[in-house]
Amino acid sequence: MAPKVLISDKLSNAAIQIFKDRGIEVDFRPELGKDKEALAAAIGDYDGLAIRSATKVTAALLEHATNLKVVGRAGIGTDNVDKEAASKKGVIVMNTPFGNMITTAEHAIAMMFAVARQIPEASASTHAGKWEKSKFMGVELTAKTLGVIGAGNIGGIVCDRAKGLKMKVIAYDPFLSEEKAEKMGVEKVDLEELLKRADFITLHVPLTDQTRNILSRENLAKTKKGVRIINCARGGLVDEAALAEMLQSGHVAGAAFDVFSVEPAVENPLFNLPNVVCTPHLGASTTEAQENVALQVAEQMANYLLDGAVENALNMPSMTAEEAKVMGPWVKLAEHLGSFIGQMTDDAIKAINITYDGLVAGMNLKALDAAVVAGIMKASQPDMNMVSAPVVAKERGIQISTTSQDKSGVFDGYIKVTVVSESKERSIAGTCFSDGKPRFIQIKGINIDAEVGEHMLYTTNADVPGIIGTLGTLLGQHGANVANFTLGRSKAGGEAIAIAYLDAAVDADIIKELTATGLFKQVKALEFNL
Numbered sequence: 001m002a003p004k005v006l007i008s009d010k011l012s013n014a015a016i017q018i019f020k021d022r023g024i025e026v027d028f029r030p031e032l033g034k035d036k037e038a039l040a041a042a043i044g045d046y047d048g049l050a051i052r053s054a055t056k057v058t059a060a061l062l063e064h065a066t067n068l069k070v071v072g073r074a075g076i077g078t079d080n081v082d083k084e085a086a087s088k089k090g091v092i093v094m095n096t097p098f099g100n101m102i103t104t105a106e107h108a109i110a111m112m113f114a115v116a117r118q119i120p121e122a123s124a125s126t127h128a129g130k131w132e133k134s135k136f137m138g139v140e141l142t143a144k145t146l147g148v149i150g151a152g153n154i155g156g157i158v159c160d161r162a163k164g165l166k167m168k169v170i171a172y173d174p175f176l177s178e179e180k181a182e183k184m185g186v187e188k189v190d191l192e193e194l195l196k197r198a199d200f201i202t203l204h205v206p207l208t209d210q211t212r213n214i215l216s217r218e219n220l221a222k223t224k225k226g227v228r229i230i231n232c233a234r235g236g237l238v239d240e241a242a243l244a245e246m247l248q249s250g251h252v253a254g255a256a257f258d259v260f261s262v263e264p265a266v267e268n269p270l271f272n273l274p275n276v277v278c279t280p281h282l283g284a285s286t287t288e289a290q291e292n293v294a295l296q297v298a299e300q301m302a303n304y305l306l307d308g309a310v311e312n313a314l315n316m317p318s319m320t321a322e323e324a325k326v327m328g329p330w331v332k333l334a335e336h337l338g339s340f341i342g343q344m345t346d347d348a349i350k351a352i353n354i355t356y357d358g359l360v361a362g363m364n365l366k367a368l369d370a371a372v373v374a375g376i377m378k379a380s381q382p383d384m385n386m387v388s389a390p391v392v393a394k395e396r397g398i399q400i401s402t403t404s405q406d407k408s409g410v411f412d413g414y415i416k417v418t419v420v421s422e423s424k425e426r427s428i429a430g431t432c433f434s435d436g437k438p439r440f441i442q443i444k445g446i447n448i449d450a451e452v453g454e455h456m457l458y459t460t461n462a463d464v465p466g467i468i469g470t471l472g473t474l475l476g477q478h479g480a481n482v483a484n485f486t487l488g489r490s491k492a493g494g495e496a497i498a499i500a501y502l503d504a505a506v507d508a509d510i511i512k513e514l515t516a517t518g519l520f521k522q523v524k525a526l527e528f529n530l
Contacts, residue, residue, distance in 0.1 A: 003069075003305040008032040008039055009052035011074060015294035022302040024048075040064045048072065048301045051080070057093075059085035070304050072297040075100060075284055077234070078314060079207070087315040090388035094300050094312050097153060099293035100284035105157035107283045108202050108232040109165075111256035114277045115228050116141055116200075118254075121275065139199075139253075142166045147198025149214065150233070151176045151186065155204030159186050170194055173205075195222040200230065207234040217242035220252070228254040232283045235261040244269035247276060258283050310367070316387045317366030327363055330415070333430050333438035334368045336452050336528055337417045338375025340428050340440070343526050344458075345379070351399040351420040352376065358413035361404035369402060372417055414441060446497055448488035453501030456526040457510070461519055463489045463496040470517055471498060478510050 004025045007016065011028070019026040027046075032039040033054035043049065043065045050072045051057065057071055059082050071081055073095040086093050114120060117138035125132050146162045148155050151171040159169050169186040172194045181188035191214075194201070201223070205211045215229065215238040223229075229252060231238055240261055246252040247270075254275040260268050263281060270276050284293070303309035308328065309321035319327065354372055356365060367386070374389035384392065393400065407413070416429035429442040430452075440450040444460075457475075461467050468487070475482060484501035506525035514523045 003047040004045060004067075005048035005050060005301060005305070006032070006042065006046040007050045008055045009050075009074075011050060011052070011298075012291055012294045014291065015050075015074075015298040018295065018298035019302060022306060024302055024305060036061065043068065048305055050074065050297055050301060053077065053080055055080065057081040057086065062086060062089045062091065065089070065091065070094060070301055072096075072301040074290075074293040074297040076104075079234075083315050084391075087387055087391045090383065090385040092304065092310060092316050092387055093314045094297065094304075094310075095314060096293040096296040096300070097312055099296045100286075100289035101153050101157055103286045103289035104232055104283040105154050105161060106286075107258060107279075108154075108158050108204070108230055109161050111230050111232060111258065111277055111279070112141065112146075112200055112202065112228070115230065115254040115256040115275060118275055120277050141200075143168065144199040145170060145197050147172070147189075147194040147201040148186070149173070149191070149194065149201065149203045150205035151181075151184070152204065154233075155202075156184060158202060158204060159184055167200075170197060191219070192222065195219055196224060198224060198227060200228045202230040203233045203237050205233055205237065207236045212236055213239050215239065215243070220246055223252070225251055226253045228252070228256070230256045232256075232258040235259040235263060235265075241269045244273060247273050315391075317364060317370060319364050319367045323364055323367075327367065329432040329436040329438060330360055330363060330368060330413075331371045333432055333452075334371035334415055334417075335375035336438055337415060337428050337430050337440075338372040339378060339528055340375075340443075340526065341417055341419045341426050342376035342379030344426055344524060345376075345419060345421050347422040349376070349396075349398055349419055349421050351401070352393070353418040353420070354400070354402045355416040355418075356402065356404045356413075357409065357416070358407035358411065360413035360415060361406070365402060365404065368415065369400065372415075373400065376419065411441065416442070440499065443488070443497055443499070444495070446488040446490050446495070448486050448497065448499065450486040450499045451484050451501055452528055452530070453483060454528055454530050455502045455505045456528065457498075457500040457502060457506050458522070458524045458526055459498045459514065459520045460522040461496055461498070462521075463491075463493050464519075467496070467498065467519060470519055471500070471514070474510060474513055475500070475502075478507050480504065480507065480510060 002023055002025050005019055007028045010030045016026055016028055040061055047067055048070045052074050062085050068091050070092045076095055076097045078095050081093050083093050118136045122136040145168045148159055148171045151173040162169050163185055170189045171186045172189055172191045176188055178188055217239050220242055256277040258279045259281055300311045303321050307321055307324055309324040310316055310319045370386040370390050373393050374384055374386045377384040377389040411431045414429050414431040418427040430438055430440050432438050438452050481503040482500050483503055486499050489496035511523050514520055
């Protein structure tokens with residue numbers, strides 16, 4: 001059955017066509033974005049939800065989203081999506097961080113020009129029939145120092161444009177290396193230095209606990225007298241009340257804001273102050289940007305729903321379409337390994353240790369980690385997936401560690417999973433052969449070569465004669481057909497294991513009768529989602 005996508009905000013016809021061209025059923029109902037009750041009534045039918053900023057994806061809405069797999073936000077900001085609730089429900093949240101970068105950066109530059117030359121006020125005055133040429137004395141940008149807080153995607157473009165305007169650019173960004181700053185042609189400084197030196201300050205960071213009120217009353221007081229401040233990033237980065245006071249006192253010469261702490265902003269301390277330019281969150285509002293993000297979100301959602309590619313996800317490791325093709329068998333193997341241990345473990349898990357060897361060590365390990373954890377967690381909670389399982393594991397205090405290493409054995413690559421529980425430690429390793437099929441190659445340190453099947457029977461016993469005969473006889477008596485059968489032992493007369501791949505689920509009576517023989521230390525029926 002083809003996946004179904006709901007578009008609950010305005011999206012371009014070209015984006016809608018992308019879904020149709022990929023064979024995805026799509027319903028365009030932009031009226032639902034502002035009607036939470038109608039949206040809740042409809043959402044249960046859909047695998048994907050494409051939105052802009054009007055739709056609010058809340059925990060309450062997600063309770064109705066029984067089939068939802070992905071939310072795609074056409075734009076960068078996802079404040080309207082409860083990402084924690086989505087993660088617990090196993091729903092991927094994607095955005096489009098690159099579609100509106102240039103547009104937002106250009107708006108910041110335009111706002112800087114506007115506040116430097118008081119263009120909006122001068123325009124309003126002239127429209128009113130006044131000719132107040134001497135009233136609007138501006139300043140040049142040339143040779144001024146621009147302080148950029150956040151030199152990432154958008155901030156980096158602003159830096160580049162500002163250099164073209166012959167400004168001196170200094171940047172504060174904890175993630176900016178000296179080498180990258182030098183390559184960008186900017187001076188990396190700490191926040192204190194930026195506040196002290198900048199003639200203009202522009203913000204380009206997300207709103208987090210670390211960045212909230214980064215321009216607090218205290219930090220605003222440290223700025224250079226006559227500074228002008230531009231915020232086209234997120235409301236809440238600046239103490240607006242404190243800034244209003246400093247504009248009135250003359251310490252701050254001007255401000256240009258496209259975003260506000262409360263939106264829609266119908267009232268704000270900055271409104272109606274002289275030399276304050278305000279726009280209604282227009283950073284991404286160009287024809288080009290709106291089209292770009294719409295097309296990008298449609299492509300990303302289609303790639304995930306059809307091919308498993310995860311691009312620009314905020315609550316799961318991203319995996320491109322190209323990576324998904326190469327890694328697909330390994331992701332499946334990782335989940336099978338986790339599933340094996342999860343089904344074998346009855347007590348509380350304390351730690352999960354994962355080793356990646358050889359060629360697999362160079363892959364997207366975060367995605368593989370998520371697959372292992374999902375496999376383990378599904379044993380007790382079948383609705384877990386690669387999004388929700390790591391969140392639940394973290395909540396339970398399970399420690400997850402990984403090791404990657406060069407090829408150390410006969411296989412080009414393998415994954416080994418070890419789980420430490422309250423009572424014991426279990427391990428299993430597997431690889432993918434050239435046919436793409438996963439294999440179990442080691443259980444409890446015993447080497448084997450077992451094809452993974454949907455229905456499997458696992459036993460452990462002492463290495464003594466008669467085991468194979470007993471297994472074969474009992475399975476035959478119950479009409480259980482064996483597709484594949486693998487044996488392994490630690491040493492002659494030591495511990496031995498057997499794993500059988502059956503055509504149908506293992507009957508409970510088989511487990512009882514094998515256990516009753518007294519020959520087996522452990523008998524377990526296992527199920528794998530192929």
